[in-house]
Amino acid sequence: MPKVTGIDHIYLTVSDLARSEPFYALLLGEVLGFRRMHFALGGEPHVQFYNRHFGIVLRPARVATPHQPYAPGLHHLCLRVDSATDVAEVAQRLQAAGLAATDATLMPAYAPDYWATHVTDPDGLRLEITNHRQERRDRHDRWDDLPD
Secondary structure, three states, X not given: OOOOOXXXXXXXXXXXXXXXXXXXXHHHHHHOOOEEEEEEEOOEEEEEEEOOXXXXXXXXXXXXXXXXXXXXXXXXXXXXXXXXXXXXXXXXXXXXXXXXXXXXXXXXXXXXXXXXXXXXXXXXXXXXXXXOOHHHHHHHHOHHXXXX
């Protein structure tokens, strides 16, 4: 059976590419180390932010509808950094740049070592940065030992 080895890319549709690109350039580029490239598909401009593992592509919306997190579709996007210290650094850097990121917060209702910060993009999409928790590490390292 083929195995999924990761996410290749995620497309985010934005209402105003010129407004969203600086937000994502700060979050993904300056704070999280993604690289950026511009390209066109079907005559429409796209911006891809990418790292060694996957890409996040911004494309212009064709319909002017505000993001609704509880409608069918994407609720939020969560990116993972290595440690709780990294989560705190992301929160501090975003706040220092003027973004309304939450303080890094321990969220034991999710897991005893779950740290996260949240920020909302210009279209209302909630983005979360969390740490690589022990449960996720164990899932990766002991996959064959886990029950189906």
